[in-house]
Amino acid sequence: MHPKLLAIIRQISDWYKRKINKDGGDNDPKILVIIRREARKLVEVVAESLAIVQGITTATSESSQMMYDAVSKQLDTCNCLILLATQIGQDFPWALFSLVVEYEYIQGSAWLELCQRQNIRHIALKTIPATGGTADMRKGWQSGILEGTEEDTSTQSQGGKALKLIASADVILCSQLLQLLESKHDIMLLERNYSKMISDSSSNKLYFADLIVDEQSGIVLQELHQLSEAHTVEPVVNRMTKLSLQYSVCWLILYTNKGKHTGYPLGGQTVNNLARLQAALTQFSIKNDGYEVKVLFADGLCEVAQLIRQIVDNAAKTTRNWNQADWHTRSWLTNTVSKHEKVLLQFPCLNAYSAQIMLTAAPLKKLLTMSLPELISTCPWIQHKTLKASMV
Structure with missing residues (x-):
């Protein structure tokens, strides 16, 4: 399978799982994939490739222009619509979609600006050429992938998975920054x-x-x-x-x-x-x-x-x-806040990241009754000054 198809499968699969986990199973987010080239065969290939993603049902259309009624009818039977750029007119119902994916992004895309204005998540894929003159390196034109919204190469997290950071509600409410971190810099915010x-x-x-x-x-x-x-x-x-x-x-x-x-x-x-x-x-x-x-x-x-x-x-x-694998994986970080984490956050010296690490090391009741030497031994990742301050 073409690397770009693998990239779009991974991006949509990861986004869909996060969206469902965040909003709950009752929500069925809709996805729009835009193909810039006038190539209906490519539309079919992308639709077939995405159909293997769990929870994703794809559809295409032969209509020259997709208006509200036609799009709404299609979305009754699918949650991922793949269209040519020429099928999207001025009256296109963007508000029906939670994610827009440009399969062939170009700098200055009007769709990126539109998504930012309407608070719709946007992911862009762009093939980039490899430098050099050998035949093997020229193959990079077909396999190089840029995931983001500008021409700068994105930094990918270890193992190709989005890195999880903990963010305040104010950051989450800044939709443009949230979108840039997720789509370009491969950072997912909890x-x-x-x-x-x-x-x-x-x-x-x-x-x-x-x-x-x-x-x-x-x-x-x-x-x-x-x-x-x-x-x-x-x-x-x-x-x-x-x-x-x-x-x-x-x-x-x-x-x-x-x-x-x-x-x-x-x-x-x-x-x-x-x-x-x-x-x-x-x-x-x-x-x-x-x-x-x-x-x-x-x-x-x-x-x-x-x-x-x-x-x-x-x-x-x-x-x-x-080690690098554990630092990037962060398997202990959770989307939801536990009651025990809330208790630890009442200590001015503890942040949400440290609290979750400590709760993986020992139960809350035991943590609250430990002496300082016991805390240092049980939680060697936490700074000594932080653990000492928690004893006051």
Whole structure:
């Protein structure tokens, strides 16, 4: 089978499983696959290939233009529709679909922008040529695959599976960033809605990162636009300070969001606030207490997604607690939050990643009654300062 067909089978299969697990079995998400070339034989081949995916029922159409009634009727009997680009007109019912796959993506695709506007997940496949002149290397034109939405080569996780990161509800609500991470950078986010987990008495004491890379690394996302007013630096510094109990390194990504704010990103008091913020954060390097804050700047959400992927790759290379297979597999991470995880998250020194690791090592009741030496022995992956703080 052509490598590109294998890629689309894997992408749709993985997305469909995640969607069903997240939304429940009562939901039947619909998928649209677009073939740009006028090649009906290719449409048939793609339909036949995807039909082997569990839960996927494919269909094609001979109509020259697919309007709402025709599409709706087709989706009564299938959940994956494969169409030629020429069959999609101005009145096409995009809202009926949860996922759009471009089998032959080209840069500047209008469908990508449309999907972003309508909050529809988008996956793009593009064949890329191999460099060089030998016959074997020229075969790369047919077998090279780019999975993403731009021409930059995507970084694939070990074993071809999406890497799981824990994300706050705010990140999940940013559909464009969510889409970029999933479709281009092969990162799947597991939501933790912290506002629903913490008690009212703890709400002013607990702080969480926007993304958890592993037990030692967290990421905080901060819009530059939000630093344009007075008294906006202190909450950021306070948050980064509190996170020192949970991580050895925390990445602060300061970014512009052009889709949300069109004005000058450094207006108001932003420049002065950035200087104050940088000065305040240098304290962590001076103290040398096993915690470091690294500040990065990103011009737009595309760069934010790229930086997140680079941070993830850096953490994978530098980890001393895990072998590469275990670090990438993360079999202990779950989509749903257990009651025991909620209990551990009441400790200011623990993040959701560390909590789940600890619960795989010992039952909650036993963890809560252990001495510090016992905790260190049972949970060798967790920093000693974190375990010590949990004893207070």
